[in-house]
Amino acid sequence: MAKEKQLVLKDAEITNNCPECFNQELKLTFYQKHIYNAFYHKTTGEVSHEIKCKKCYSLIYPVNWTPDIERVFEYYNKLVEPDKKSTRFTTLFFVLLLILLALVGAGIYLYLEGII
Numbered sequence: 001m002a003k004e005k006q007l008v009l010k011d012a013e014i015t016n017n018c019p020e021c022f023n024q025e026l027k028l029t030f031y032q033k034h035i036y037n038a039f040y041h042k043t044t045g046e047v048s049h050e051i052k053c054k055k056c057y058s059l060i061y062p063v064n065w066t067p068d069i070e071r072v073f074e075y076y077n078k079l080v081e082p083d084k085k086s087t088r089f090t091t092l093f094f095v096l097l098l099i100l101l102a103l104v105g106a107g108i109y110l111y112l113e114g115i116i
Helices: 067-079 091-113
Strands: 003-014 026-036 040-053 086-089
Touching (some): 003 040, 003 067
Antiparallel strands (some): 026 040
């Protein structure tokens, strides 16, 4: 079963007012989705974001954003550089591939020798 993780790309402390409690301590976080499996680790190009107030701990959704928050978000969105999309195979994958190739090679050898 594949596990999905959201790894942090960038954190930023912004000083805009929270729409809920009007505090000036907000945290903007960008995440990138990674998928882990027994056979491979995959980095996707999917980037998500979250703005959270540090005082009232509420998530600020795009519907509640002020024009100031939108400007700051656009600025930091340009700064974020996600990791390249990639797939890395694990050692288990290569061991199973090697065993499979050895079995196929042994089967062909036995067939050519007339044993099978």
